Amino acid sequence: xxxxxxxxxxxxxxxxxxxxxxxxxxxxxxxxxSVISTGEAFEDAVKVxxxxxxxxxxxxxxxxxxxxxxxxxxFHKNHNEFFFNWSLGRxxxxxxxxxLTAQLDLLKKAGVKITHINxxxxxxxxxxxxxxxxxxxxxxxxxxxxxxxxxxxxxxFAVGEIYKSFVLSYFSKRTESIxxxxxxxxxxxxxxxxxxxxxxxxxxxxxFKNLRDGVTEIVTHPGFLGPEVLDSYFWHxxxxxxxxxxxxxxxxxxxxxxxxxxxKYQEFLSMER
Numbered sequence: 001x002x003x004x005x006x007x008x009x010x011x012x013x014x015x016x017x018x019x020x021x022x023x024x025x026x027x028x029x030x031x032x033x034s035v036i037s038t039g040e041a042f043e044d045a046v047k048v049x050x051x052x053x054x055x056x057x058x059x060x061x062x063x064x065x066x067x068x069x070x071x072x073x074x075f076h077k078n079h080n081e082f083f084f085n086w087s088l089g090r091x092x093x094x095x096x097x098x099x100l101t102a103q104l105d106l107l108k109k110a111g112v113k114i115t116h117i118n119x120x121x122x123x124x125x126x127x128x129x130x131x132x133x134x135x136x137x138x139x140x141x142x143x144x145x146x147x148x149x150x151x152x153x154x155x156x157f158a159v160g161e162i163y164k165s166f167v168l169s170y171f172s173k174r175t176e177s178i179x180x181x182x183x184x185x186x187x188x189x190x191x192x193x194x195x196x197x198x199x200x201x202x203x204x205x206x207x208f209k210n211l212r213d214g215v216t217e218i219v220t221h222p223g224f225l226g227p228e229v230l231d232s233y234f235w236h237x238x239x240x241x242x243x244x245x246x247x248x249x250x251x252x253x254x255x256x257x258x259x260x261x262x263x264k265y266q267e268f269l270s271m272e273r
Contacts, residue, residue, distance in 0.1 A: 002260045003215040004208075005187065005268060006246070007032040008222055009060055009118070010236070012045030016226025017236060020243045022048055024222040028247035029255065031264045032217075034058030034118055037106040038066040040228070046110045056266045057112045059142065061100055061133070062120035069102035079121045086126065093132050100136040108140075115265040116185075118146035122193065127174050134182045143269055146217065147179055147186035148193050185269060188214030197221055197238040201245040208254045215268050222246055 008021045008030045018041050024030040035045050035057050049057060064079045085091050107114060117137045118124065124133040125148060137145060179186060189212060195203050199220055207218065223229065223239030230237070245251055255262060 002211050002213055002258065003263050003268070004211065004255070004260050005032050005215065005217045005263055005265055006030050007034055007058065007217055007219050007265075008246075009034045009036075009058075009219055010039070010120075010221060010223070011035040011048065011060075012037060012039035012042040013066070013233060013236075014039065014223070014226055014228045015041045015044050016229055017041070017221075017223035017233075017239065018044050018048055020223030020239055022052065024220070024243055024246045025052065028222075028243075029252055029262055030220065030222070030246055031262055032056070032058060032115075034060035035107065035110075036060040036062050036066065036120060037103045038062045038069060040066075042106070049110055049112050054112055056115040056264060057107070057110070058146075058265065059104060059107055059114045059117045060120060061103055061117060061124065063096065063099065063123050063129075064121050066120070068099055069106065070099050079123060082123065083126065086129070093128070096129060096132045097136060100132065101139070104136060104140050113266075114140065114142050115269060116144035116146065117142050122146075122148050125175055127178060130175050130178055134178070134184060137184060142184075144185040144265070145179070145182070146190070146219075147175075148190045148219075149173075149176075187217045187268065188212075189216040190219070191216060192219040197235045197242075199238070199242045199245060201248060201250055204245050204251050205254050208251070208258045208260060211258060211260055215263075215271070220246060 006029045008024055010017055011021050011033050012035045021033060064082045117133060124130050191207055192199060220242050221236055221239055222243035223236050225240055
């Protein structure tokens with residue numbers, strides 16, 4: 001059986017992104033939402049969570065790009081600078097653990113069950129950092145974690161996509177044994193990272209056509225193009241394209257034609273193993 005979790009990341013990043021995610025959830029195929037507590041529209045995200053009566057949420061942890069909860073200048077630069085500082089020992093595991101737990105404490109106040117943990121720019125896939133995420137997940141009784149690996153080739157093979165594909169393959173192989181030993185759950189397959197920001201209708205239709213038996217998570221980034229997106233979050237430039245695809249009848253019908261069952265994360269957690 002083909003099971004599919006369609007996740008919208010970055011609830012809380014900006015209000016216009018929040019509005020797009022709401023539309024994708026209410027009118028489209030999105031069944032799971034990940035919230036970023038360091039986003040500028042986190043308070044609005046909490047309102048969205050309550051208005052939608054969400055009983056589950058993903059914790060989208062951020063160590064790059066957005067403003068940290070704790071007053072630390074070590075975090076929230078671009079991911080390349082973060083990795084450089086981590087590699088040189090300028091960022092300690094304790095620094096990261098404190099920031100993660102501060103973010104999780106904020107999410108707990110929203111009163112919604114956190115079903116899984118993932119990260120902004122997939123920073124948790126760095127092996128040494130993954131162990132810190134696992135520790136935080138267990139302390140907060142979070143049963144699952146995102147494991148990005150084995151993605152489809154990107155539609156557009158630019159240098160950046162080739163680089164991302166290489167990095168994903170390298171880190172996913174190094175972290176596989178860590179995740180297996182962790183006891184945390186993760187889906188059988190993962191899609192959407194290499195096409196992030198431009199998941200149009202054609203890409204989704206191709207993904208559905210080639211979906212394998214088991215549980216797959218597709219990560220998406222729907223949203224409206226508010227001025228704050230255009231100013232600060234260039235990777236969301238394709239948010240309206242993704243939103244159109246996720247709410248369109250072609251994609252919904254393709255799920256039925258390919259015998260794909262759309263599920264929430266909680267349904268995945270409840271499956272017999």
